[in-house]
Amino acid sequence: MAFLALGINHKTASVDVRERVAFTPEQLVEALQQLCRLTDSREAAILSTCNRSELYIEQDHIGADTVLRWLADYHHLSLDELRACAYVHEDDAAVRHMMRVASGLDSLVLGEPQILGQMKSAYAVAREAGTIGPLLGRLFQATFSAAKQVRTDTAIGENPVSVAFAAVSLAKQIFSDLQRSSALLIGAGETITLVARHLHEQGVKRIVVANRTLERAKILAEEFGAHAVLLADIPQELVHSDIVISSTASQLPILGKGAVESALKLRKHKPIFMVDIAVPRDIEPEVGDLDDVYLYSVDDLHEVVAENLKSRQGAAQAAEELVSCGVDDFMARLRELAAVDVLRAYRQQSERLRDEELHKAQRLLANGNNAEEVLMQLARGLTNKLMHAPSVQLKKLSAEGRLDALAMAQELFALGGGSSDSFSDKKSQ
Numbered sequence: 001m002a003f004l005a006l007g008i009n010h011k012t013a014s015v016d017v018r019e020r021v022a023f024t025p026e027q028l029v030e031a032l033q034q035l036c037r038l039t040d041s042r043e044a045a046i047l048s049t050c051n052r053s054e055l056y057i058e059q060d061h062i063g064a065d066t067v068l069r070w071l072a073d074y075h076h077l078s079l080d081e082l083r084a085c086a087y088v089h090e091d092d093a094a095v096r097h098m099m100r101v102a103s104g105l106d107s108l109v110l111g112e113p114q115i116l117g118q119m120k121s122a123y124a125v126a127r128e129a130g131t132i133g134p135l136l137g138r139l140f141q142a143t144f145s146a147a148k149q150v151r152t153d154t155a156i157g158e159n160p161v162s163v164a165f166a167a168v169s170l171a172k173q174i175f176s177d178l179q180r181s182s183a184l185l186i187g188a189g190e191t192i193t194l195v196a197r198h199l200h201e202q203g204v205k206r207i208v209v210a211n212r213t214l215e216r217a218k219i220l221a222e223e224f225g226a227h228a229v230l231l232a233d234i235p236q237e238l239v240h241s242d243i244v245i246s247s248t249a250s251q252l253p254i255l256g257k258g259a260v261e262s263a264l265k266l267r268k269h270k271p272i273f274m275v276d277i278a279v280p281r282d283i284e285p286e287v288g289d290l291d292d293v294y295l296y297s298v299d300d301l302h303e304v305v306a307e308n309l310k311s312r313q314g315a316a317q318a319a320e321e322l323v324s325c326g327v328d329d330f331m332a333r334l335r336e337l338a339a340v341d342v343l344r345a346y347r348q349q350s351e352r353l354r355d356e357e358l359h360k361a362q363r364l365l366a367n368g369n370n371a372e373e374v375l376m377q378l379a380r381g382l383t384n385k386l387m388h389a390p391s392v393q394l395k396k397l398s399a400e401g402r403l404d405a406l407a408m409a410q411e412l413f414a415l416g417g418g419s420s421d422s423f424s425d426k427k428s429q
Contacts, residue, residue: 002062005049005094006071006086007054010108013085015299019280021075021082023048024251025125031074032129039066043136045126047101049118050163050191050247050279050298051108056098056122058136064088092331095139101324102147108298109163109305110312111156111319114190114265116147139330145182146326153322156315164194164245166304167275167296168202171243176271182206184237185226186246186254188216191277193223195245200224208237212248238263244274246282257286264292275301298420353385 009023013014023046035044035055039067042060057067072082088095102119104111120126123140132140151157175181183199185192188211199207207226210233217228225394229237231254238244238260248254264272275296276283281297288295361378365371390409397405 003091003094004057004059004062004067004088004133005054005097006057006064006067006088007335008082008085008087009052009054009106010299012087015279015281015297017081017085018051018053018078020051021071022279023053024249025426028125029129032126032131035067035070036131039063039070041067041131043126043133044131045122045136047119047122047360049115050277052101053262054101054262056094056136056139058133058139062090062091064090064384073126082319092327095142095330096323098143099146099326100320102143103150103319103323104147105150105323109166110316112162112327113157114162114194116144116151117190119147120144125429135334136152138333139298139331142330142333144324146323149326150319150322154249154315154318156312156319162191162194163277164191165198166301167195167245167277168198169304170275170296170301171199171273172202174271175242179203179205181242182208182240183243184208184210184234184241184244186210186231186234186244186282187248187278188213189247189249191247192221192245195247196224196226197222199296200242204243204378206240208241210234210237235259235263238272239266242270242272244283245271245277247277248276248281248282250278251280253282253284255283255287257284257290258291260287260290264290267292357382357385 008018010018013021028046028048032044032046035041035046035057038210039057039059040063041057041059045056047056055067055071056142066083068086068088069327070159071077071086072079096349098119102116104113104115106213107115123132126136171181172178178199179202181204183204183206185195185199185207188209192209196207196209207221207224208229209217209221209226210229210231211220214228214230221228234255238255240261244255246254260272260299264270266398269292271292271294274287274293275297276295277298279298280321283295285297287293357378360381361374364374364377394406394409398411
């Protein structure tokens with residue numbers, strides 16, 4: 001049995017690479033089933049966000065190279081290109097990594113709350129795909145529990161700061177008075193909902209939400225007094241938008257250089273601030289070449305993130321300690337589970353020997369033998385049979401000079417006396 005956590009994130013790979021390794025929601029079930037089929041992984045889950053694509057796997061043995069090769073082939077990358085930015089964590093390190101990710105300790109913005117929900121979604125999709133079993137299932141539950149404790153017992157979750165918050169913070173640096181600005185939000189998911197909330201709190205009066213389905217856009221727009229439109233209406237809305245923030249699951253750019261150039265002419269080159277939070281990107285990178293556009297990608301939010309890191313280091317230290325406790329507790333429980341099969345086999349063997357001696361005693365009693373003698377014979381016979389296999393093995397260990405095993409046997413059987421010390425003394429001589 002081996003746990004693996006491997007993938008790429010914002011620390012190891014550029015947004016260009018991350019968007020090529022991202023999984024769409026439609027791909028996940030098929031990808032998970034293919035992953036298990038082609039890599040001999042017994043259990044698997046995939047977490048794919050704008051900042052990371054990670055695979056969580058349980059195998060009989062560690063086969064990280066096979067999994068990396070599958071990931072490279074699936075996304076049509078060279079193995080060397082993927083290896084250059086990928087990381088691999090094994091067993092307790094994999095457990096620690098998952099708990100740190102779910103707790104927001106490995107996020108672009110320290111302590112951001114969205115990642116736990118994304119981790120829960122990854123677990124749900126893996127269950128739907130049938131690739132979650134008892135071991136990875138236990139690990140996910142332990143991960144959720146550790147993340148919840150971090151949120152409850154530390155200040156890392158107070159006044160949550162997200163990529164959405166960082167984007168609005170950048171807008172505040174460019175526009176002295178956000179209340180006089182108008183915003184166009186592309187998408188209607190969780191990230192855009194957070195952006196809308198932050199902009200609304202900053203007093204932005206005109207917010208337009210553009211989405212593929214008008215109904216979903218209307219639900220979000222109603223919450224913040226915004227206006228809902230379809231993606232096809234974006235060119236017209238650009239003319240009136242000072243702030244454009246986009247986060248969709250589209251595999252192709254939604255906003256191109258030509259549309260923005262046309263809008264700038266009608267705006268008489270009044271600047272537009274744009275943040276593309278999506279991976280793959282929603283806004284063509286060439287848009288950033290236009291003179292009156294300030295285009296930022298998710299990787300450009302580092303300065304805002306750095307300020308966030310400073311204010312949360314104390315809470316992060318406390319969170320790391322809670323994660324360490326969570327890892328130790330989970331690994332201890334896992335080791336206990338490893339003993340279950342041995343204990344079950346030992347019990348079955350003992351019960352078989354017991355039944356053999358019991359049936360023998362019952363036959364003797366049925367034949368009229370003395371009950372007290374039968375009981376004595378039952379006790380003696382059961383003791384001899386229970387002692388036989390351990391006695392043979394202990395003599396063999398002693399003959400081989402395996403004193404550590406003898407000392408362990410004494411501890412296993414909870415035997416008193418000083419013979420364990422004598423084993424140690426003999427070993428040291």
